[in-house]
Amino acid sequence: MIGSRIKTTLLLGLLTVLVIWIGGMVGGRGGMFVAFLLALAMNAGSYWFSDRIVLAMYHAQPIDEHQNPELFRIVRELAAEADLPMPKVYVIPQEAPNAFATGRNPEHAAVAVTQGIVRILTPSELKGVLGHELGHVRNRDILISSIAATLAGAIMMLASMARWAAIFGGFGGREEREGGVLGLIVTAFLAPVAAMLIQLAISRSREYLADQTGARLSHNPEGLARALEKLEAASTRLPMDANPSTAHMFIVNPLSGKSLAGLFSTHPPIDERIRRLRSMG
Numbered sequence: 001m002i003g004s005r006i007k008t009t010l011l012l013g014l015l016t017v018l019v020i021w022i023g024g025m026v027g028g029r030g031g032m033f034v035a036f037l038l039a040l041a042m043n044a045g046s047y048w049f050s051d052r053i054v055l056a057m058y059h060a061q062p063i064d065e066h067q068n069p070e071l072f073r074i075v076r077e078l079a080a081e082a083d084l085p086m087p088k089v090y091v092i093p094q095e096a097p098n099a100f101a102t103g104r105n106p107e108h109a110a111v112a113v114t115q116g117i118v119r120i121l122t123p124s125e126l127k128g129v130l131g132h133e134l135g136h137v138r139n140r141d142i143l144i145s146s147i148a149a150t151l152a153g154a155i156m157m158l159a160s161m162a163r164w165a166a167i168f169g170g171f172g173g174r175e176e177r178e179g180g181v182l183g184l185i186v187t188a189f190l191a192p193v194a195a196m197l198i199q200l201a202i203s204r205s206r207e208y209l210a211d212q213t214g215a216r217l218s219h220n221p222e223g224l225a226r227a228l229e230k231l232e233a234a235s236t237r238l239p240m241d242a243n244p245s246t247a248h249m250f251i252v253n254p255l256s257g258k259s260l261a262g263l264f265s266t267h268p269p270i271d272e273r274i275r276r277l278r279s280m281g
Contacts, residue, residue, distance in 0.1 A: 051102040051110055054246055060090035060112045071118065074127050075111060075134075081217045082138045087111050096240035097121070097231050100249040101133035102142065109137045120234060121227055128214055128224025129231075132251055135213030141206045145248070148202045155195040203248045204268040211273055215280055225277040228252065232270040 065072040072089060079086050087101070087109035097117035103109035111133045113126075121129065136142070215221035231252045240254035247255050248266035 048104060051104070051108060054100070054102055054249065055090055055110065055112060057243060057246065058092045058094070058112070060092045063089055063091050068118070070123065071113070071126075074123065074130055078127065078131050078134050078217050082134050082213075084109070084134060084138060087134070087137065089113075091115060091118070094240060095119075096238045096254065097234045098240055098242075098250045098252060098254055099129050099133055100246075100251065101136045102249065103137065104142055105140070106137055109134075111137075114240070116234070116238070117231070120230055122223075124218075124220055124223040125227035125230065127218045128220060128227050129251055131214030131216075131218035132210045132224060133214070134217060135210035136206070138213060139206065139209055141210065144206065145203065148199050152195040152199045155191050159189075159191045200266055203266045207268055208273065208276065211277055212280070215277055221277040221280040225274045228270055228274055228277075 063071075068089075068091075075089055076086055084106045087103065087106075088111075090110055090112035092098075092112055092114040094114045095116040097114055097120050099111065099113040099117055101109060101111045111130060113129075117129065118126065211224065215224050218224065228251075235252050235254065240250075242250070242254035244255060247253055252270065253265060253267045
């Protein structure tokens with residue numbers, strides 16, 4: 001768990017270094033500051049309202065304890081184990097089995113499960129999945145992903161500025177322009193790719209951490225491991241009708257039945273996640 005947190009910190013630091021470096025190349029501190037503020041403004045709304053947006057996107061319906069007492073019992077036990085407030089519980093009207101958690105902090109958290117996941121998992125497997133989702137809440141992953149998105153967004157904007165600067169010949173004298181333009185072109189095309197890969201690496205690192213947290217909260221790593229096996233097999237047969245921009249939120253990639261290169265996946269390999277869980281004993 002400590003290793004995953006250190007990795008996340010290092011990756012966020014690397015994104016920050018990229019922002020500073022590209023900002024210095026494009027427009028010095030002024031350009032870097034403007035890009036950062038724009039990215040911050042764009043992602044602030046996502047941070048504050050992401051829960052409402054994503055729940056509405058999937059037509060998630062709030063349920064009470066009378067509608068599904070077993071689901072509520074599991075969530076309540078896990079929330080107490082994690083020392084978290086009881087989150088709101090939603091059901092998504094889709095048969096593809098999956099789940100996600102959202103909310104900017106534990107006081108505004110919500111967990112959502114599809115109809116399909118409730119049908120195919122045993123109570124111990126479902127507890128492992130919900131433990132994973134409450135692990136995201138406990139580890140403040142919405143905040144961390146928002147920070148990563150802000151830094152990556154700033155890099156994308158600076159790269160766009162670099163492209164325009166290259167088109168108009170860069171800055172400085174002729175010799176400086178000739179060398180600078182080449183650097184700007186390289187930066188414009190490589191920086192967004194680097195930012196995206198780092199952001200994906202952060203997402204994968206947080207998934208491993210949520211697996212570890214969920215296994216500990218449920219006191220049953222094997223339950224979560226079996227659940228992941230079932231979810232992986234089911235998602236291949238029945239891909240979820242999901243928006244790619246929200247794929248990172250789900251416990252298994254909802255688009256895994258479609259063509260996505262592993263390098264650009266928001267989730268680590270299921271086999272490796274299962275191996276790590278079973279190594280916990």
